[in-house]
Amino acid sequence: MIDPTKTVTGDIIPGAAAAWHDTEASLQLASQWKLMWWRFRKHKLALVSGIVLICIYLVAAFVEFLAPFSTDRMISELAYAPPQRLRFLDRTEEGRKFRLHVYGYKYTIDELSLEREFKVDPDQKFDVRFFVKGEPYRMWGFIRGNRHLVGPVDTGAPFFLLGADRLGRDLFSRLIYGTRISMTIGLVGVMMSLILGILLGGISGYYGGTVDLIIQRIMEILRSMPTIPLWMGLAAAIPYYWSPVLVYFMITLILSVIGWTWLAQAVRGKFYSLKTEDFVVAAKLDGCSELQVIVSHMVPSFISHIIATLTLAIPQMIIAETALSFLGIGLKPPVVSWGVLLKEAQNVRVLATSPWLFMPGLAVIIAVLSLNFLGDGIRDAADPYK
Amino acid sequence: MGKYFLRRIFYAIPAIIVISFVSFLLIQLPPGTFADTIAAQMMESGGVTPEAIKAIEERYGLNQPVFVQYWKWISGILLRGDFGQSFIWGRPVGTIIWDRLGYTLLLTGFAFLFVCILSIPIGIYSAVKQYSVGDYIATSIGFLGLAIPGFLFALILMFIGFRFFDQTVGGFFSPEFTHAPMSWAKFADLLSHLWMPMIAVGMAGAASLIRIIRANLLDELLKPYVVTARAKGLSEFRLLIKYPVRLALIPFVATLGWMLPQLISGATIVSVVMSLPTTGPLLLRALLGQDMYLASSFIMLLSVLTVIGTLISDVLLAIVDPRIRFQ
Numbered sequence: 226m227i228d229p230t231k232t233v234t235g236d237i238i239p240g241a242a243a244a245w246h247d248t249e250a251s252l253q254l255a256s257q258w259k260l261m262w263w264r265f266r267k268h269k270l271a272l273v274s275g276i277v278l279i280c281i282y283l284v285a286a287f288v289e290f291l292a293p294f295s296t297d298r299m300i301s302e303l304a305y306a307p308p309q310r311l312r313f314l315d316r317t318e319e320g321r322k323f324r325l326h327v328y329g330y331k332y333t334i335d336e337l338s339l340e341r342e343f344k345v346d347p348d349q350k351f352d353v354r355f356f357v358k359g360e361p362y363r364m365w366g367f368i369r370g371n372r373h374l375v376g377p378v379d380t381g382a383p384f385f386l387l388g389a390d391r392l393g394r395d396l397f398s399r400l401i402y403g404t405r406i407s408m409t410i411g412l413v414g415v416m417m418s419l420i421l422g423i424l425l426g427g428i429s430g431y432y433g434g435t436v437d438l439i440i441q442r443i444m445e446i447l448r449s450m451p452t453i454p455l456w457m458g459l460a461a462a463i464p465y466y467w468s469p470v471l472v473y474f475m476i477t478l479i480l481s482v483i484g485w486t487w488l489a490q491a492v493r494g495k496f497y498s499l500k501t502e503d504f505v506v507a508a509k510l511d512g513c514s515e516l517q518v519i520v521s522h523m524v525p526s527f528i529s530h531i532i533a534t535l536t537l538a539i540p541q542m543i544i545a546e547t548a549l550s551f552l553g554i555g556l557k558p559p560v561v562s563w564g565v566l567l568k569e570a571q572n573v574r575v576l577a578t579s580p581w582l583f584m585p586g587l588a589v590i591i592a593v594l595s596l597n598f599l600g601d602g603i604r605d606a607a608d609p610y611k
Numbered sequence: 612m613g614k615y616f617l618r619r620i621f622y623a624i625p626a627i628i629v630i631s632f633v634s635f636l637l638i639q640l641p642p643g644t645f646a647d648t649i650a651a652q653m654m655e656s657g658g659v660t661p662e663a664i665k666a667i668e669e670r671y672g673l674n675q676p677v678f679v680q681y682w683k684w685i686s687g688i689l690l691r692g693d694f695g696q697s698f699i700w701g702r703p704v705g706t707i708i709w710d711r712l713g714y715t716l717l718l719t720g721f722a723f724l725f726v727c728i729l730s731i732p733i734g735i736y737s738a739v740k741q742y743s744v745g746d747y748i749a750t751s752i753g754f755l756g757l758a759i760p761g762f763l764f765a766l767i768l769m770f771i772g773f774r775f776f777d778q779t780v781g782g783f784f785s786p787e788f789t790h791a792p793m794s795w796a797k798f799a800d801l802l803s804h805l806w807m808p809m810i811a812v813g814m815a816g817a818a819s820l821i822r823i824i825r826a827n828l829l830d831e832l833l834k835p836y837v838v839t840a841r842a843k844g845l846s847e848f849r850l851l852i853k854y855p856v857r858l859a860l861i862p863f864v865a866t867l868g869w870m871l872p873q874l875i876s877g878a879t880i881v882s883v884v885m886s887l888p889t890t891g892p893l894l895l896r897a898l899l900g901q902d903m904y905l906a907s908s909f910i911m912l913l914s915v916l917t918v919i920g921t922l923i924s925d926v927l928l929a930i931v932d933p934r935i936r937f938q
Contacts, residue, residue, distance in 0.1 A: 451873075
């Protein structure tokens with residue numbers, strides 16, 4: 226091997242040799258996970274997406290605190306009120322002063338269409354404060370609190386940062402609450418697919434033969450059915466009197482009906498190719514039990530690929546939930562998810578007059594885009610020896 | 612070749628049988644039979660007799676095990692072409708579904724054309740001019756296309772059409788053409804209505820195909836045979852089309868198999884959003900109203916279409932790629 230630290234004449238450049246030995250040594254000593262992290266770090270888009278996703282999941286974790294209001298607080302005469310701008314400076318006769326506030330609305334009712342036309346009213350000012358005392362809540366069902374990150378001092382004041390919906394509810398709060406449902410449904414759905422996929426894909430790839438053939442056929446048949454009609458059929462079968470929690474789990478189960486086949490295929494392929502690898506054969510000859518061979522020798526060598534496949538499966542689940550709820554056969558109000566919120570935007574005429582109703586759609590796009598980039602980055606990093 | 616073809620058909624038959632059963636079972640899942648729905652409806656309009664309900668139950672074998680019911684339904688379809696009776700519409704299912712299915716085929720067919728016309732040239736371009744501005748634009752469009760679900764895209768398109776071009780979607784024809792015989796003018800009218808749903812349905816597929824073609828072609832472009840051909844003085848365009856593109860299109864043909872279920876899926880929901888007269892909106896109504904024969908027939912026929920599509924793609928793949936035939 227040519228030593229890159231030596232020049233043609235054979236002189237050793239001082240310092241360079243040490244540096245080269247350092248990187249070489251650290252490369253050789255680094256664990257697989259460390260190598261993967263270095264590789265992943267180079268994928269800037271994936272890194273940024275990862276940060277965006279951490280933020281989104283933080284929002285999902287602390288919705289009660291972050292949302293100014295609960296999901297059902299409404300001011301019905303302000304239905305379809307446009308978004309307000311948060312203002313920082315107050316102009317008075319004495320000059321400018323820092324004062325967080327929003328302007329109120331005044332509206333006229335069109336005599337023909339009976340629609341309200343909103344205008345900003347600079348004469349009405351509502352004070353807004355950070356960490357304000359507002360509606361009491363129970364975070365995660367057991368931590369009591371009444372502080373909200375931002376909100377009006379007077380709880381009855383209009384405060385619509387993203388506008389109001391058909392009933393005069395705050396879209397911003399509802400969007401934040403929807404984040405929790407929409408982002409977790411993907412995770413739970415993927416977990417269910419993972420269990421099914423690893424179990425069936427593992428059996429299929431490890432044993433082969435007739436079992437493999439049967440599982441393969443089942444996967445093929447499931448995959449050849451158009452997903453949305455299949456999901457629609459299954460989702461429509463959920464009895465309407467079930468509790469929202471039960472419906473939530475049913476939906477995740479329905480979403481994983483197709484999802485597991487892709488995971489199973491990935492797992493099967495890996496099992497198939499690893500089965501004859503030297504280290505697996507060696508472990509077997511050493512007298513390891515079958516379970517031990519699988520769990521402590523085979524699984525660690527393809528876990529990173531599975532993580533990549535999982536990350537790429539989550540956005541599909543989020544899209545699917547949104548689609549079903551949008552059609553009215555997935556999650557239903559009073560549960561709030563992005564799909565449920567988008568159902569309000571179904572009518573293009575309504576959407577044309579109040580375009581802010583499309584915000585949940587934007588949230589879906591951002592979440593899905595970040596998950597796709599992150600998954601791509603992980604997939605590239607999954608095999609650091611390449 | 613013939614043997615391979617026969618084997619594929621042989622595999623498809625059990626798939627279709629299972630699919631027909633699953634489609635039927637799906638609609639059986641909700642609690643209560645549709646005789647209850649009918650009874651409730653009759654109750655509202657007054658005058659429900661136990662005999663009438665009994666007659667309905669008898670006619671459809673509702674109090675019999677699900678296998679018997681399934682057999683009654685499927686044998687009716689196979690032997691007499693009778694798909695059963697739709698309850699919402701009060702008409703035989705057969706008379707309702709065919710033209711709807713035709714429109715679904717029309718929409719997916721056009722969406723498929725759109726996918727091919729868009730993805731092949733863009734995919735080739737962005738591989739040949741890797742890291743150029745055009746490549747970055749194509750890649751970004753690809754990512755966005757994958758991230759925006761079809762129905763949201765449909766909403767965005769409708770919003771743009773409504774707000775800026777004063778165009779509304781709904782149906783495939785303008786009122787003056789609805790009952791007119793087929794003509795060039797009618798066809799032009801159809802196209803002017805079709806482009807929006809076509810893009811909405813095909814966007815995700817086109818996006819993923821651009822990425823697939825780009826990745827495959829990039830792999831091929833670096834191989835020695837390309838260098839050899841170039842060294843021999845073959846013009847760049849002919850060289851590209853004749854060898855690497857041909858090879859890069861093989862995985863493309865393989866993806867067509869799963870493209871069809873995706874397009875049919877997408878068409879279902881986009882049609883609901885844009886209220887097009889395809890199977891989508893009708894299927895949704897049938898599911899919500901527990902109209903079991905209508906919904907089952909729809910799901911089954913859509914799935915069978917998919918199986919046939921997959922079959923065609925497999926055969927095409929075998930024609931393009933001899934390695935598969937001889938496996």
